[in-house]
Amino acid sequence: MARMHTRRRGSSGSDRPVADDPPEWSDVDxxxxxxxxxxxxxxxxxxxxxxxxxxxxxxxxxxxxxxxxxxxxxxxxxxxxNDARPDLPEDLRNLMERAIRLRRHMEENQGDAQNKRALQNTESKIRRLADYYRGDELEEDFTYSYDVAVDLLEG
Structure with missing residues (x-):
């Protein structure tokens, strides 16, 4: 399957072996x-x-x-x-952290067109993922913005 924001195809990763039982050497409670x-x-x-x-x-x-x-x-x-679930899904949190890093980089380097494009792509992924999680993992009225991301992650 092709990647969303590049012209290359995705590289295949290794697959976990199919197993129904834990290995014999791992007998943990x-x-x-x-x-x-x-x-x-x-x-x-x-x-x-x-x-x-x-x-x-x-x-x-x-x-x-x-x-x-x-x-x-x-x-x-x-x-x-056990009520120990994180308040944000991990994939959304990682994308927000990346967007914050890119935005801070763009404040220091306004002419960096490549990272401007990377920031646009990252924020697009965040909005799409927020649509997916809205209602279940996120509040119904959640909308992404840089300030919201900073408040959630650093506040």
Whole structure:
């Protein structure tokens, strides 16, 4: 499938092996994994960072290759059950952080046409993603602007 804002095709990534059961070498307790997920979320980690930390560090010294196989639930589902879900979806937050960085760069470098275009594309993605999340994850009257993004992320 082609990329949205470039003329290139997307590069394919690696696919995770199809598995219904956790690996034999990873015998962790589902409750311990859920407790660790909530603990990492309270320390300020995003769901993707939580997955990487569990993969690398594990729970009680045992790595967790896939949270969904170990617990039967996704990381975000575990966070929702324990009221530890972040206030903004992770993909929207990352795009807003990028837009803030680009806007600050543009204030210092007004002639940078390439980054002006990158800022326009990023803000377009944010608006489309906000339309997708509006009503479910975001308030019904949410509209994106630079000031709103700064207030949400730094305020």
């Amino acid at each position: 589902a409750d311990a994994v859920e407790d660790r997920v909530v603990e990492l979320a309270e320390n300020g980690h995003d769901p993707s960072q939580i997955g990487m930390k569990l993969r690398d560090e594990g729970v009680q010294g045992t790595p967790v290759p896939d949270v969904k196989l170990a617990t039967g639930k996704k990381v975000t589902e575990i966070l929702e059950e």
